[in-house]
Amino acid sequence: MKPTIYDVAEKAGVSIATVSKVVNNTGRISDKTRNRVTEIMRELEYSPSSVAAALTGKKTFTIGVLVPDIANPFFAEVARALENHARETGYAIILCSTDYQREREQDYLELLLKKQVDGIILATEARDWKVFKKLLDKKIPLLMFSIDHPSFSSHVVTTDDVRGGYLAGRYLLDKGHRNFAVIAEVNRASGRLRLEGFKQSLADEEIVLDKDSVVYSKSRVEEAKEAAKQILTLKNRPTAVFASTDLIAAVFLNEARKHNVSIPGDISVIGFDNTIHAEIADPGLTTIAQPTDELARYAIHQLLKSIEKPNLSGHRIMLAPELVERYSVRDLN
Amino acid sequence: MKPTIYDVAEKAGVSIATVSKVVNNTGRISDKTRNRVTEIMRELEYSPSSVAAALTGKKTFTIGVLVPDIANPFFAEVARALENHARETGYAIILCSTDYQREREQDYLELLLKKQVDGIILATEARDWKVFKKLLDKKIPLLMFSIDHPSFSSHVVTTDDVRGGYLAGRYLLDKGHRNFAVIAEVNRASGRLRLEGFKQSLADEEIVLDKDSVVYSKSRVEEAKEAAKQILTLKNRPTAVFASTDLIAAVFLNEARKHNVSIPGDISVIGFDNTIHAEIADPGLTTIAQPTDELARYAIHQLLKSIEKPNLSGHRIMLAPELVERYSVRDLN
DNA sequence: ATATTTTAGTTAAGCGCTTTCTTTAAAAGA
DNA sequence: TCTTTTAAAGAAAGCGCTTAACTAAAATAT
Structure with a gap:
């Protein structure tokens, strides 16, 4: 024994x-x-035995992390980074992949409560306000990762998505593009914000996106394919496409090739996230990089802080994205 | 309270x-x-409180999972599948990404022991025999996932890698190829087995791979690039390449394009895993699919079984891989 | 009607720790 | 030399639960 x-x-x-x-x-x-x-x-x-220690000491040294889909490279990298920083401070991570299902989000939150995790990092959409409120009521330290909403009183750590969208737009404008289309992730606030920022950059030049040039898609292969087709069959074909996710962008690249559209010859593409997809895509994908590791570090840091002092009011930390230039955007000048 | x-x-x-x-x-x-x-x-x-329950009931309903790299899509999918099946039976998963570092593997195992997980699924290489032995001594139920070694007395769940390699070879042979090269993952037993199976298929036709046509690489972008270059600059250029991982294959596709080598026109490529990379690659990658979800189901099932009855001797379960045809292999007939 | 079995619920010990309060013993001070 | 201070270690309660052993009441059998 x-x-x-x-x-x-x-x-x-x-x-x-x-x-x-x-x-x-x-x-x-x-x-x-x-x-x-x-x-x-x-x-x-x-x-x-940390079990016994937890029973007396009131701390489990475990934090729960909810992501929509661990098979999405962005979240995979987030998970790795979080885990890393957590380990450094002696915390373990229980990883929960909700598969975008609200019900599963519920289940997992309850599981985490039972397990008495010291804190929770939420990177899913937390659409169920009641559940969410319950968490706050239980006074369990909570941190929203890569999602935000004015109603959140907990800590929030995100990339500055609006700025990221803006950067993407500004870059394309500088390269001489004037005719755009966007594929944006409908089911995430971040997707909407990126679109917002993109639009704002266009507004600087008094360009307005027409309705047909904005297509919604989740960050999943099948849906992204559909979205890509829609854009590729537009009568007024854009010279540049902004995809709110590298995965979507990568799929667009493929669809384009199937339609004999050359990238960046005929259409330029810019993505978001800077995951492995951007690196492996052909041509290499110019994209807006999220500072994944730093996001994770801040997240763990903030969460641990509010584990120490539970009544700290929620800060909003927005880290700057950065443009990573590869070969998917053509210079029209 | x-x-x-x-x-x-x-x-x-x-x-x-x-x-x-x-x-x-x-x-x-x-x-x-x-x-x-x-x-x-x-x-x-x-x-x-499952903490208190664990202290008395002797079970934490938590299992530890060690993977080398969660950012590798295969392991990401494995993690998701394991998690799913675990949740169905009321278990939570502590995910540990060792980043291929032996030391970190150590650290994590110790962490898991402290946390009194009910069982451990090991998908890393477990190179440190002492640590490994310690685990067995502690009688903690252990399951090796996707790795194997004759010395293992614990349960083992893997894809039949040899058969997978064989399938890949057989397919290429059937398509009329006779001149091959291989990029194999050096640091995983599975990589070696896949190569082994591939060689066996060639042996059916009395073909022998010459030394230069077998290149080793880890399943990482940088190294895969190097390996691809080596193959692309071979004097005697192969008509078909077997990559022991989709990631490696995807990178090869890119490098090939950079060298103005058309796929599958000039060189055919076949991968392994059937991850998102195979789907997104251009052209779509013909690959050997691992039955990820089933592997995970068996793994959880076996592990739970040996949690119930700790002295069950270790079975070896090898699930059949399957060829998924896409567009990266040319028919020479 | 009494003895026996079944059912429903209680008592209490104990899981492996943390932590507060005491005690003990040695060092310091008077 | 005797008292006071301080440093070091111990005793014991309690964290929230499970479970074996037990008891009282109800149901069944004799």
């Missing part, structure tokens, strides 16, 4: 309180005893 | 044992009491 604190205490000839103190480095312990106890712990391969 | 079992018991006028029994559906409880207690639980929004 796994050795417990009692085994260590007995063998070291001290009380369990003493062992606990050397494990947690609290209280006053003489070097002599500390060393002895440490030695015995090593001998016995003692590893304290 | 979160209500406890005491609050429910008191309000319902029963003992905590009774409440526990209705929560877990154990023992004999009259419908009348059951209903009353259930009602009160709802009223109080009582949610039992």
Whole structure:
């Protein structure tokens, strides 16, 4: 059987309180005893049960992370980054992929509550206000990742999506483009904001997107294909397309090729996220990079902070996106 | 404060044992009491602490999953599938991405031991035999996912990689190819097995791969690029390339284009995994599909079984891969 | 009507820790 | 030398639950 604190205490000839103190480095312990106890712990391969510790200490050192889809490279990278930063501070992560299903989001939140996670990072759309409110009521530290809404009182960490959309538009304008189309992720606030920013850049030049040139799509292969087709069959074909996600952009690239449309010869494309898709796409995809790792670092940092001090009011942290130039945009000048 | 079992018991006028029994559906409880207690639980929004339950009941209903890299689409899909099947049975998953670092693998395993996970699914290379042995000593149910080694006494669930490689080779042969090259993942047993199977198919026709036509690469963009270049600059250029991973294949596609080599016109390519990369690649990548979801189902199923009965000896389950035809292979007949 | 079995629920111990409060013993001060 | 201070360790309660053992009441059998 796994050795417990009692085994260590007995063998070291001290009380369990003493062992606990050397494990947690609290209280006053003489070097002599500390060393002895440490030695015995090593001998016995003692590893304290964090379950028991959680029951008394009130902390599980676990945080729950909800993402819509871990198979989406952006979230995969987010997950990895979060996990990394969490591990550094001794926290483990329970990863929950909701598959965009509201019900599953529910289930997972309940699971996390039962498990008494110390905090939750929500990167899903949290569409169910009641559930959401319940979380706040339970006073469980909450952080919204990559989504935002004025109603949120919790911490929020996002990329500055509006600015990202703006950057994309500005870049295309600078390259001489004047005729645009957009494929935007309908089901995420971030998608809407990116579109918003894009429009604002066009507004600088008094260009207005006409209705047909804005197509909605989720960040999934099948839907993106449909959206791409719609754009490719537009009577008034754009010279540049802004896709609110690299995945959507990558799919567009393929569809274009099927339609014998050359990229960037006939149509320029710009994406968003800077995931592996942008790197692997052909041609390499010019895109707006999210500072994934930094986002994750801030997120963990903020969350841990509000675990310490639960009543901190929610800050909004918006990190700057950056344009990464590759080969999918043609210079018309 | 979160209500406890005491609050429910008191309000319902029963003992905590009774409440526990209705929560877990154990023992004999009259419908009348059951209903009353259930009602009160709802009223109080009582949610039992799985921490406390774990301390007594000896089960945390959590399983640890170690993958080398969650940003690799294959593992992302594996993670999602595992999570899904785990959730169905009330288990949560702690996801650990080791980033191919042995040390991190260590750290995570220790973390998981502290957290008293009920079982561990290992999809990393587990190169450190000592650590591995320690796990077995601790009698923690262990399942090797997508990796294998004769020394493993635990359960193993993998795709039949040798057969997969064989299928790839057979397919290319049938399409009239006789001159091959391979890019194989050096750091995974599965990569070696796939190569092995591929070679066996060639052996049927008494074809032998010469040394230069086998290039090793990890499943990462940078390295795959290098490997692709090596193959593309071979004096004796192959008509078909087998890549032991879709990611590697996708990168090869790009590099080929940069070298003005047409796919499948000049070189045919076949991948492995059938991840999103195969779908998005241009041309669509013909590949050997792993039955990811089924693998995950078996894995969870087996693991739960050996959680129930810890001394079950380790079975080896090898699921059949399947060829998915797309457009990256040319028929030379 | 009494003895026996079944049913419904209770008591209490214990899981492996943390933490507050005490106690003990040694060092310091008077 | 005796008291006071301080450093080091221990005792014990309690975290929220499960479960084995037990009891009282109800149902059934004799």
